[in-house]
Amino acid sequence: MDIELKTEYWEDLDARKAFKTFILDIHGLDFTEWEARGYWDKAYTPFSYFRDGQVIASVCIYLLDATIGGRTTKLVQISGVGTHLDWRRQGLSRKLTVLGLERFRDQHEGVFLFADEEAIPYYLRCGFSALDESQEFCQINGVPIKSGLVRLNPSDQQDLDKIYGYAESRVRISDKFSIFSPKLLMFHALYTLRNKVYEIPELDCLVFFDRNDEVVNIYDILGRTIPTFEEIYPYISSETDKQINFHFHTDKLGIRGVQTRVLLGNNTFVKGSFPLSAPVFPFTSRA
Ligand SMILES: CC(C)(COP(=O)(O)OP(=O)(O)OC[C@H]1O[C@@H](n2cnc3c(N)ncnc32)[C@H](O)[C@@H]1OP(=O)(O)O)[C@@H](O)C(=O)NCCC(=O)NCCS
Incomplete structure (x- = not known):
């Protein structure tokens, strides 16, 4: 396969543009204003497969400052997950997730994400488990x-x-x-x-x-x-x-x-143990 792995490529403006196009295609989300207003976040780290300058699969690892029980700590949120239709079921998304989590191993206390309904079987296959949330x-x-x-x-x-x-x-x-x-x-x-x-x-x-x-x-x-x-x-x-x-x-x-x-309804998933049971995830922490 003629595909290339790239990470931490936000300084490469062509690659960043390809990422934005990909997220718009897969999730219908347009990051243009967030970027133009100057809030693009380097802590939002992409792991992407490229082919001919286009992103074909991507996973972002967001290392976030958190407070839990009065302690300052870090958590990882996985988001921006997607694989182009032509490249699905070939293990690309799983590989990117493994690589991304490996890169940030030992830097956080837990991994969480909010799954789209149709992606739940995929996350279960990849070893994630549902976490109850409260309100x-x-x-x-x-x-x-x-x-x-x-x-x-x-x-x-x-x-x-x-x-x-x-x-x-x-x-x-x-x-x-x-x-x-x-x-x-x-x-x-x-x-x-x-x-x-x-x-x-x-x-x-x-x-x-x-x-x-x-x-x-x-x-x-x-x-x-x-x-x-x-x-x-x-x-x-x-x-x-x-x-x-x-x-x-x-x-x-x-x-x-x-x-x-x-x-109900947020489809919150975690990988391995998570330091809180039935938490309220702050709305503004969702990526
Ligand atoms: C969900 C998605 C990212 C999976 O990408 P992918 O590259 O096809 O996933 P992988 O090939 O790495 O799959 C990993 C495992 O999950 C399984 N899997 C993938 N999609 C699945 C599905 N829809 N239903 C059941 N199992 C699925 C694969 O068979 C594989 O299992 P195995 O290793 O035991 O054989 C992709 O389907 C997608 O982009 N969907 C639309 C966007 C989306 O929902 N993103 C997530 C938002 S939270």
């Missing part, structure tokens, strides 16, 4: 609204700079489990949470949230200190609110009556 939530009644919530617009460079400033200087959202990755956070600010970024200047924090009828989803809170939930809620409250879902562990928010349930 924390609480029942709530709206409270009198405080003014001062400011919607930020990621299309505006000043707002984007402000978001990145918060991302870099944030304290961990949870001592139980959090992940610190400003550039990955910016991916979410530009893509998955683009219309959900708000600042509360009086509390010197950002809140990523949305509302579906009676249910509020809070995806992340960024600040140099983390205000209590009681301080934050009046700024985002609505009289129709009945429930808040948190997409991270809430141990620092001082909430009374927080409940935990099993979260």
